Amino acid sequence: MATITTTPTTTILDALCAAVRASAAYNRDDVVPPAAILWPDERWEWERLLPRLRLVLPHLLTLGPYVQGARTGPAIWLRCALADRIAGINWPADIIPVLYLPGVSRTTLRATEDCPPELRPLAELQYRGVFFSQVNGKDWTLAAFLQSDRGGLGLRLAKDAATATSIRRAIDKLADVPVADLEAKSAIRPLDGHDFDALIVDDPVDDLLTWLSDPKGAQALWEAGRFEALCSRCRSDHGFDPVRDGGLVGAEKLGLHDAPAWKTAWKRFTASPARYAGLFELLRRAKPPFKPGDLFASIRVESWPQDNEAEEGDLRKALRALAADPVPAARKRLRDLEAAHNPRRDWPWAKLGRSPLAEAVRHLARLAEATDTPLQGETIDDLIRSYVGDGWRADQAALDALAA
Structure with missing residues (x-):
């Protein structure tokens, strides 16, 4: 049993359907066709693909509680469907039906004497039908189908439980991935859980x-x-x-x-x-508690909202205190405050509007700089020219500070 032949556009679902059909290959000149393709799936690994499989394999029947319209029913119902005794369940004479058996292993079905009563109507089909299973007789699992070079796709997979779990989790997305894409990645390194998780979580x-x-x-x-x-x-x-x-x-x-x-x-x-x-x-709740002896515990950092709020509180006090300072000292103090709080404008809280004073102090420092040089001129026209040249910057800084 060789690997499945694919084209650049063949998806995993296409390859699976091709493998199911290939399992029923027989010599038409020598033997009668199989009565059915038995697809045991003890671990229910393929169940999530059933809605898709039913669209491309109209001759697919499923073992389970009877569901009208889903071609699903108990073992005796499946036998009746195979015998063309169920209205609306039929297929061309040259098509071999597929019996998908979730929760059933090949071993269980082959143990005729110990076979559960509810499965016994299907037991004799193991002699008249064929199994869609691995060469070693084990059920096809998702991981086995992807990596086996005997009836599967021959991809290189990481051999760990996490990868197998990720494959099962991603089966709905994986079904539409071109086999060629996985072959290209597999040629570089074994595919692992990250590759399959990325199909669901792309970011x-x-x-x-x-x-x-x-x-x-x-x-x-x-x-x-x-x-x-x-x-x-x-x-x-x-x-x-x-x-x-x-x-x-x-x-x-x-x-x-x-x-x-x-x-x-x-x-x-x-x-x-x-x-x-x-x-x-x-993040406010997540800030680690203060530890005695931690020399850096008092340093406020951008990660915690309360640290930013404390910095805003300190800045508020400092700005209020400027009212008692001489003008030259106030100008210097504003420049110092701007230098100290400038980094906070890059903190995330500024983007959320939580640092208004850090925004305002920038404009107040500009105001202090702009008013350090008075308007020049002896006439009204001179003063107008001085204002139009640079004097307007003081008013603009004041308006920007009020708007911050």
């Missing part, structure tokens, strides 16, 4: 920040498997498990951003903090 940093900002809201909107894929990426990339650790721990790690992955996340947050508005209060 894991955005998803992480979105989840931290509004966990319940994000999960309510996301498609199946997306949160699980995010958790997988967080565990491997950020050393953080959203389920186990919770949002508060994640926010603390984001605020500290010690590791490169968290630095990247923090940079993304600071670029557009309004997109993740829920992080404002979460």
